[in-house]
Amino acid sequence: MNHFEMGQGKIRMANIFKCPINLKLCIARFICALIFICSSVETQAQTTTKGTEFWFGFMENLTLSFNGPPNFYLLISADEATSGKIIQPRTGLEIPFIIAAETAIKLDIPSAIYYKSGSDVFSDFGFQVVSEKAIEVKAVHNRLYFSDASIVYPISMMGTNYHVLTTADFQGQNPSAFLIVASEDNTKIQITPTVLTLAVKPPGKTYEINLSRGETYQVQGNGDLSGTVIKSSDHKKIAVFCGARQAFVGANGCNSVGADNHLYEEILPDAYAGKTFVFVPMALRGGDPITIMAIEDGTNFTLTGGPITLNAGGHMSFTLYTSQWIQSDKPIFVAQYCKSLTCGTGSDGQIGDPSIFYLQPTEFYAEKAGFYAPDLFARHFVNISCPKKSLNSIKLDNASISPKFSQVNGNSDFYAASIEVNEGPHQIKSDSGFLGYAYGLDFYNAYTYGLGFKTNRVDEALAFKFKVFPNPVGDQLTLSYPLPQGYQQNITYQLYDAVGRKLLDRAVIMDYSQQEIRIDMEPFAPAFYFLNIISGENSASQSFKILKPKRSME
Known part of the structure; x- marks a missing residue:
């Protein structure tokens, strides 16, 4: 069964890539599920x-x-x-x-x-x-x-x-x-x-x-x-x-x-x-x-x-x-x-x-x-x-x-x-x-x-929110994670295409002074993708669409 698990400030994906034989139908369902995810997701750090x-x-x-x-x-x-x-x-x-x-x-x-x-x-x-x-x-x-x-x-x-x-x-x-x-x-x-x-x-x-x-x-x-x-x-x-x-x-x-x-x-x-x-x-x-x-x-x-x-x-x-x-x-x-x-x-x-x-x-x-x-x-x-x-x-x-x-x-x-x-x-x-x-x-x-x-408790007024923008994207995608002053968090972001192939897997450290990461999208062809963001035990995913052709096609 394909489904998203959501609760208490976290979104987890389970068995998302179990597709029927009809690949086009699988991709369509996958994109619909990704669009369902809101553009800003809350998670909490330790x-x-x-x-x-x-x-x-x-x-x-x-x-x-x-x-x-x-x-x-x-x-x-x-x-x-x-x-x-x-x-x-x-x-x-x-x-x-x-x-x-x-x-x-x-x-x-x-x-x-x-x-x-x-x-x-x-x-x-x-x-x-x-x-x-x-x-x-x-x-x-x-x-x-x-x-x-x-x-x-x-x-x-x-x-x-x-x-x-x-x-x-x-x-x-x-x-x-x-x-x-x-x-x-x-x-x-x-x-x-x-x-x-x-x-x-x-x-x-x-x-x-x-x-x-x-x-x-x-x-x-x-x-x-x-x-x-x-x-x-x-x-x-x-x-x-x-x-x-x-x-x-x-x-x-x-x-x-x-x-x-x-x-x-x-x-x-x-x-x-x-x-x-x-x-x-x-x-x-x-x-x-x-x-x-x-x-x-x-x-x-x-x-x-x-x-x-x-x-x-x-x-x-x-x-x-x-x-x-x-x-x-x-x-x-x-x-x-x-x-x-x-x-x-x-x-x-x-x-x-x-x-x-x-x-x-x-x-x-x-x-x-x-x-x-x-x-x-x-x-x-x-x-x-x-x-x-x-x-x-x-x-x-x-x-x-x-x-x-x-x-x-x-x-x-x-x-x-x-x-x-x-x-x-x-x-x-x-x-x-x-x-x-x-x-x-x-x-x-x-x-x-x-x-x-x-x-794992934090002040509710300081709940963390991931944002991924713009969407659709041209040659650069921005991941925003506005951590409050005094916080430092290890973040892993993973880029997948619509059939579940991992294209990027990178770890970074974010804090109050560095609240945004810019990800180069030029190597990737126009299509739907999703970004999986991991912070401690929490994970969240955001879909987006690339409009600009990849660099090798220009």
């Missing part, structure tokens, strides 16, 4: 936390009068040896770096204060990281007793639509916060806060700001800014970091004094919210608080009991003590927190303090992830979750760790482990995928950050 361009900034921490000056640094990992630099476009600061293959490094940023104090404040302190080959980046804001860290997403995973997810200070003394970093000039952003900001922007009222490339904007509010909506216009990408200047994070009524910390983590755009997650408790802490936030009305999720319903921006907090499967019927975000030291009930209640990181949906996965456990913290750990099929191949620093895993409560197909590691670089590998989170604990201090991963 995105990953590895990249060659990143944007980030730092948020206000504890008042500078206390606990000495802050220090800032990046943790960078790479599969291939490469070089790059940290750039602050609006100040001119540049810091070069070199990294060897399959390792991770700590890169110090020169001592200075890289944030403004207060709410609704603009600064020139946005950072860009660029590299020759793909890397992964984490940012660390370190201060005596007031530290945290964040994964930094490449520009390919930045977006235009966000919901803030953070937490209120349990003692009500310090503000929650978020920070926006612009990657382009004239970036217009609409913000709808959920609580009164410290600069008296009222809840529920949308206001607009305009940011230039490398500029940041910080918002603080007494209470919980979770659910705040942030939207960027004209498809201009922004990075959003959530947390708190400092916050006490309790659990089950614990409200002891003197155990707050800085919270800092980059959140993904709404397009990356998920429906299934694995919670893994942090070591030594005796259970962790989590917050679940919906981005759509009528969202139903389950933990251990019956379903709970939330509307868009709504959120609910729990404390979990063992691994747990989390499931929702609509996309949600899940934040996990390290609670205040004075609320710890684990085997070592004298280390740890508030910190925040976001769980990633189980459809995301990594086959390899490098990370670095920085100095100045007493103990370091990594939490790992994976499907059962990954257990036989999962390794940490080339040593098997499968005996350390146990089944996740609520889903027997997933397993989880919490493993202590030494200071320095580390690498996790698995043939079948995993997700991980690194963290460190110290006396009244902690850091957490998510490890890298990849996914």
